[in-house]
Amino acid sequence: MIGSVEELCRRCGDAIDGDTRRQMEETASKYRMAVPDYYFGLIDWEDPDCPIRRQCIPDSREIRDDVYTEDPLREGRFSGVPYLVHKYRDRAAFMASNACYMYCRHCTRKNTVINSRRPTEEEFENVLGYLRAHKEIKDVLVTGGDPFTLPVELLDHYLTEIRNIPSVETIRIGTRAIVVNPEAVTEELADMLKKHHPLWVFTQFNHPKEITPQSEAACARLLDRGIPLGNQSVLLRGINDQEQVMEDLLRGLIRIRVRPYYVYLCDKVKGTRHFATDYGTGVRLMEKMRYRVPGYAVPKFVIDADGENGGKVTIEASHILEETEDYLILSGLCEGEVTKYYKGRCSE
Ligand code: SF4
Structure with missing residues (x-):
C-alpha cells in the first residue's frame, strides 16, 4: 500500500516532477492518501488523464476549491446518535469505519x-x-469509510447485533474494497457475511x-454466497462522462453480475469541484444508455439534493413528449424516433 507522497515518488521515479511533488504533499497533508498496490498497478503513467490515476493520486485542485462546502448534505443534522445518520424514515446509515x-x-466524506x-x-x-427505539427503521446501511477494512470479527459483531434487532429486516454494506483492493474480499469475510442474510453489498x-x-x-x-451486488457510480468529469466509457462500464458490470443501480451526480463537497459535471450531462448520458444497453443495465441517475427537505432524487428525460385525450407521443424504439400510443385501443 502506498500511504505517502514520498513512497509514491519512490515508486514512480521520473513520472512526478519536483513541483508536482510539492503540490501533492500539500494536498495530502489536508486530505489523506492511500493507494493499494493492486489499484496503483492499474495506472497508465503515459496518460496524464488516466481515470485510475485521477481517482487516487492527490491533485492540488483539491485544496484550491473555495466554492464547495465540507458537508453539503449536512449529514450531521440527521444524526440520530453519533455514527448513525437517520435521514430517510425507514432506513439509517451506521458509520462503522473511518478507514x-x-x-x-472524489469522496463525499473526505472532510467528515x-x-x-x-x-x-x-x-x-x-x-x-x-435502532431498537426506532422500529420504523427496516434497513440499515453499514458504511463509513469502508467496513471491509474492519477486522472480520468486529464486522461480524456489528452485523450480529444489528441482525438481532427484530425490526431491522435488511442490511446493506457499502464498500469499495471490491474495486480498489479485491484481495481483501477473502473467503473468510465472504463466509462471515453469508451468516447475516438478507444482506446486500453495494460497491463503486x-x-x-x-x-x-x-x-x-x-x-x-x-x-456465490448468495449476496446480491449493486453498483453506485459517481459521475466524474473526464473519467466516466463519455458515452463509450459509460457503455463499457455498464456492460462490464452486468457481465460480472453486478447490477448497475445508481449513477450519482458528484456531491458539492469541498475538494472535489474539478470532478463536477452538470446535471444535464448525466441526464443526456443516461438517455443515450437507454438505447445502448439492456434495460437492467441502465442505472438511475440521482442527485442528492442539498437544500431544505432535500434527499436523493432520480432525474431523467421525460419519454412522454405529448399527451392528448386519446393518445401519448412517446420516445420510439430507436434514438430520435417517436411513437404514438393510444390510451384505450390498439394502434392500427
Ligand atoms: S472508499 Fe468510499 S468512503 Fe472511502 S474514500 Fe473511497 S469513496 Fe470515500
Whole structure:
C-alpha cells in the first residue's frame, strides 16, 4: 500500500516532477492518501488523464476549491446518535469505519467521516439503542469509510447485533474494497457475511478499467454466497462522462453480475469541484444508455439534493413528449424516433 507522497515518488521515479511533488504533499497533508498496490498497478503513467490515476493520486485542485462546502448534505443534522445518520424514515446509515483501503479523491466524506475516529463499543451500543427505539427503521446501511477494512470479527459483531434487532429486516454494506483492493474480499469475510442474510453489498465501480479478473473474482466470492451486488457510480468529469466509457462500464458490470443501480451526480463537497459535471450531462448520458444497453443495465441517475427537505432524487428525460385525450407521443424504439400510443385501443 502506498500511504505517502514520498513512497509514491519512490515508486514512480521520473513520472512526478519536483513541483508536482510539492503540490501533492500539500494536498495530502489536508486530505489523506492511500493507494493499494493492486489499484496503483492499474495506472497508465503515459496518460496524464488516466481515470485510475485521477481517482487516487492527490491533485492540488483539491485544496484550491473555495466554492464547495465540507458537508453539503449536512449529514450531521440527521444524526440520530453519533455514527448513525437517520435521514430517510425507514432506513439509517451506521458509520462503522473511518478507514478505507484507498482515499478516493472524489469522496463525499473526505472532510467528515474520513477525518474522524471509529465508534467505541459504548457508541455502538448507543447506535443499537437508537435502532431498537426506532422500529420504523427496516434497513440499515453499514458504511463509513469502508467496513471491509474492519477486522472480520468486529464486522461480524456489528452485523450480529444489528441482525438481532427484530425490526431491522435488511442490511446493506457499502464498500469499495471490491474495486480498489479485491484481495481483501477473502473467503473468510465472504463466509462471515453469508451468516447475516438478507444482506446486500453495494460497491463503486466508476470506470471499465476497474473491471479486472481480480475484481470479478472478488464479486464472485460474494455472489456465490448468495449476496446480491449493486453498483453506485459517481459521475466524474473526464473519467466516466463519455458515452463509450459509460457503455463499457455498464456492460462490464452486468457481465460480472453486478447490477448497475445508481449513477450519482458528484456531491458539492469541498475538494472535489474539478470532478463536477452538470446535471444535464448525466441526464443526456443516461438517455443515450437507454438505447445502448439492456434495460437492467441502465442505472438511475440521482442527485442528492442539498437544500431544505432535500434527499436523493432520480432525474431523467421525460419519454412522454405529448399527451392528448386519446393518445401519448412517446420516445420510439430507436434514438430520435417517436411513437404514438393510444390510451384505450390498439394502434392500427
Ligand atoms: S472508499 Fe468510499 S468512503 Fe472511502 S474514500 Fe473511497 S469513496 Fe470515500
